[in-house]
Amino acid sequence: MLIFPLKPQQASTFSVAWDHLFYFLTAITVFFSALIFAAIFIFAIKYRRRSKDEIPRQIEGNLKLELIWTIIPALLCVVMFVWASRLFIENSIPPAASTEVFVVAKQWMWKVQHPEGPREINDLHVPVGVPIKLTMTSEDVIHDFAVPAFRIKRDVVPGMYSTEWFEATSTGRFHLFCDQYCGMGHSHMVGWIDVMPQDEYARWLTSQMQAEPMAAAGQKLFNQLGCDSCHAQTGPKGPSLRGIVGQTIRMQNGQTRLVDDAFLREAIIDPQPIAGYPNVMPTFQGQVSEDQILQLIAYIKSLGGPPERKGTKP
Amino acid sequence: MSTATVEVPALPEVHYLNVNYGWRSWLFTTDHKRIAWLYLVSITFFFVVGGVAATLMRLNLIEPQGSLVEPATYNKLFTVHGLIMIFFFLAPAVPTVLGNFAIPIVIGARDVAFPKLNLLSWYLFIAGGGVFLYAVISGGVDTGWTFYTPLSTTYVNTNVLSAAMGIFISGFSSILTGLNFAVTIHKMRAPGMTWFRLPLFIWSMYAASLIFILAMPVIAITMVLIMLERIFHVGIFDPALGGDPILFQHLFWFFGHPEVYILILPSMGVISELVAAFSRRRVFGYSFVAFSSVAIAVISFLVWGHHMFVSGQSIYAGLVFSALSFAVAIPSAVKVFNWTATMYQGSVSYDAPMLYALGFIGLFTIGGLTGLFLASMAADIHLHDTYFVIAHFHYIMVGGAVMGYLGGLHYWWPKMTGRLYPETWARLSALIIFVGFNLTFGPQFILGYLGMPRRYAVYPPEFQALNVLSSAGASILAVGYVIPLIYMIWSLRYGPIAGPNPWGAKGLEWETSSPPPTHNFHETPIVTEEAYAYGARQEAHVA
Ligand code: HEM
Ligand SMILES: [Cu+2]
Ligand SMILES: [Cu+2]
Numbered sequence: 001m002l003i004f005p006l007k008p009q010q011a012s013t014f015s016v017a018w019d020h021l022f023y024f025l026t027a028i029t030v031f032f033s034a035l036i037f038a039a040i041f042i043f044a045i046k047y048r049r050r051s052k053d054e055i056p057r058q059i060e061g062n063l064k065l066e067l068i069w070t071i072i073p074a075l076l077c078v079v080m081f082v083w084a085s086r087l088f089i090e091n092s093i094p095p096a097a098s099t100e101v102f103v104v105a106k107q108w109m110w111k112v113q114h115p116e117g118p119r120e121i122n123d124l125h126v127p128v129g130v131p132i133k134l135t136m137t138s139e140d141v142i143h144d145f146a147v148p149a150f151r152i153k154r155d156v157v158p159g160m161y162s163t164e165w166f167e168a169t170s171t172g173r174f175h176l177f178c179d180q181y182c183g184m185g186h187s188h189m190v191g192w193i194d195v196m197p198q199d200e201y202a203r204w205l206t207s208q209m210q211a212e213p214m215a216a217a218g219q220k221l222f223n224q225l226g227c228d229s230c231h232a233q234t235g236p237k238g239p240s241l242r243g244i245v246g247q248t249i250r251m252q253n254g255q256t257r258l259v260d261d262a263f264l265r266e267a268i269i270d271p272q273p274i275a276g277y278p279n280v281m282p283t284f285q286g287q288v289s290e291d292q293i294l295q296l297i298a299y300i301k302s303l304g305g306p307p308e309r310k311g312t313k314p
Numbered sequence: 315m316s317t318a319t320v321e322v323p324a325l326p327e328v329h330y331l332n333v334n335y336g337w338r339s340w341l342f343t344t345d346h347k348r349i350a351w352l353y354l355v356s357i358t359f360f361f362v363v364g365g366v367a368a369t370l371m372r373l374n375l376i377e378p379q380g381s382l383v384e385p386a387t388y389n390k391l392f393t394v395h396g397l398i399m400i401f402f403f404l405a406p407a408v409p410t411v412l413g414n415f416a417i418p419i420v421i422g423a424r425d426v427a428f429p430k431l432n433l434l435s436w437y438l439f440i441a442g443g444g445v446f447l448y449a450v451i452s453g454g455v456d457t458g459w460t461f462y463t464p465l466s467t468t469y470v471n472t473n474v475l476s477a478a479m480g481i482f483i484s485g486f487s488s489i490l491t492g493l494n495f496a497v498t499i500h501k502m503r504a505p506g507m508t509w510f511r512l513p514l515f516i517w518s519m520y521a522a523s524l525i526f527i528l529a530m531p532v533i534a535i536t537m538v539l540i541m542l543e544r545i546f547h548v549g550i551f552d553p554a555l556g557g558d559p560i561l562f563q564h565l566f567w568f569f570g571h572p573e574v575y576i577l578i579l580p581s582m583g584v585i586s587e588l589v590a591a592f593s594r595r596r597v598f599g600y601s602f603v604a605f606s607s608v609a610i611a612v613i614s615f616l617v618w619g620h621h622m623f624v625s626g627q628s629i630y631a632g633l634v635f636s637a638l639s640f641a642v643a644i645p646s647a648v649k650v651f652n653w654t655a656t657m658y659q660g661s662v663s664y665d666a667p668m669l670y671a672l673g674f675i676g677l678f679t680i681g682g683l684t685g686l687f688l689a690s691m692a693a694d695i696h697l698h699d700t701y702f703v704i705a706h707f708h709y710i711m712v713g714g715a716v717m718g719y720l721g722g723l724h725y726w727w728p729k730m731t732g733r734l735y736p737e738t739w740a741r742l743s744a745l746i747i748f749v750g751f752n753l754t755f756g757p758q759f760i761l762g763y764l765g766m767p768r769r770y771a772v773y774p775p776e777f778q779a780l781n782v783l784s785s786a787g788a789s790i791l792a793v794g795y796v797i798p799l800i801y802m803i804w805s806l807r808y809g810p811i812a813g814p815n816p817w818g819a820k821g822l823e824w825e826t827s828s829p830p831p832t833h834n835f836h837e838t839p840i841v842t843e844e845a846y847a848y849g850a851r852q853e854a855h856v857a
Binding site for chain 1: 462464637760776
């Protein structure tokens, strides 16, 4: 038994693919380092100075060699670039069937909300074998959601949503670190990912008694904040929000925007004029927290049905 | 000192160190060689301060819960360590000490192009350093050397303003130094010293000067923007004020990446000199090495986004930055291969400067290759902001740049002082530094791969063993740095007289006396041969 591990745990689908790339890069590093070290040692010993006034034969250079040691590394670089970029791109889009979880970071803790309602702090329970998509934002400075066992990491930036995803392949507890320096408590901003068997996870979800689903909490907020006075189906002032998610809408300045999480967040914090409506939506910046915005969004997303408004196109 | 028949060299009667005495003759000097000494003393002081901060950090990390200081203090330690080592030690080290001393002599000039401006640069450096030290003493600053927003502009309440001010001021020092060197290299070369007869040190310094001139204004502006947002709450970077935090990262790294080449390029130049002198060989593939410096300088301005792969930058931008980062690796590799090839069939001696040079080549190779992990977008996901990055850049900056600086300092020391340092001690400490360095930073590659984040004052216990190993290595490294400090000072007085050319090296600086006269040469030298013309009869072989 070693006193320290030499390899991080491998607990997600991505970590397997990542490790292959890492081994390849390590092999290249070891090979070229060994080559240079060996050359240095051999030359230093074989061609050591034997007399004080020794003048060796002079060699100007060698074009063929220069080409060889430019082209071979360049080709290897192309291989690394293509391999790593493909892996990055493939992994940047979460599978369509992902379960969503929402993360709000603040100095110095992780707040997690599950759509079904449970909320956690510095802890995230997930089922094994299910792709999980995290939608993350920060209330203050930049943080970073990193899980070494899954080989994932993504900055959590105030004022925007960033996403990352993973599919755990083994159950257990894995470290969650904040990897972006975020002030005094940075090194205390650690938590755990609890990967559970699927049935156990289902029991865990239902055992969180008081939990209110995010959409339901969002609906309450929607009424409390008076959104419904303008956005009720019959309301004259604002557009109906039914079925808008995923639609493309026209703004007053002629641009079109896709309605996604980021757009909805912006519509609440910093509303922009939309074609066909009076420009009356007030800003809610400072009145709703990032957690509440996520709940409002969950509610708006839960309003299914065909879009019932002018100006949208699929 | 081999046989008894060797004539005992004597110091020249009048040289730049004894033409006049008194503090005025130093603080108002415009002699580039004396200004080099002013810098040498100042940056050594800063190196000690930065080193003390590093020592405290390594002590703290011996135990997972932090054995020495509170996290708030730890955060100040790494911020101060990073800022001092980058801005007040390493960036000025080779250029302002070795560059100032050697550039004019090596190209056969009497001084730099603007001697008074050169002195002004030093005063600006001291002013900036003073303001920065004030920030440190009056409470410290804890933003990390990267000053990421909105943390630095809205959330921390330490001395961000004075720290930023210190960097702002010292930035002008670097700009003026860069300007001075670039003009000197263009205009002051001795008759016959054509561009392709220049020693490669000059090519590197020229490339680094260009980066100074182009990159330092960007950091100066960025510091001003930080101050504006902090004082007047102008919404530039903080989203709560309508700003964009990612914009800051673009600005910072647009400066920051070229900055790391400011740190390494001058040392690369030194290594070319050392490898040539101690192999008695013209640098293999001279023009490839020369142009690779220029290529590095140019490409280094186009790769800043590789620090932002996981920050929310678009994938397309990431792809371009990744590709260009690989591109910058190639000229670096070309240099390593050419240095190594220079030793082939050479006459290799093991004098201390050469040991440093060999250490540089090995450690820079590892640092550069591990950079490829970080240039690979997917690999960077897991490694970014972990100890892997810390290990990578220390291999480049300490294993590479600092080794190059120490090698160069030993190489030109006899010229600067007229005396030799004790060779055995010097070889020993080069060895100690090499071993201590690898013990300190080698384990950090593994730590980063295991996932230990950087800038952690406390950490989970499973990382302890490697951290203890690293701290143990650091204590060896510290010994390696203290020994030269002692024997260098000793040699000022007691070192054997060196004579004009103790290494039997080629180059104009070895043709004048040690120490040189104030105007470097009694007669303007005329250059008739290329650099490193070691061969008695100059035959161009194509082996
Ligand atoms: C000699 C030139 C050196 C330079 C230019 C240098 C540069 C840096 C920089 C830029 C950082 C990042 C600071 C930040 O994250 O804000 C850093 C961090 C660090 N350095 Fe150095 N360093 C040097 C020497 C050393 C030495 C000799 C040691 C060990 C004895 C050391 C140990 C550390 C440690 C422990 C960290 C903090 C890692 C973290 O918590 O993120 N450094 N250094
Ligand atoms: Cu953090
Ligand atoms: Cu960079």
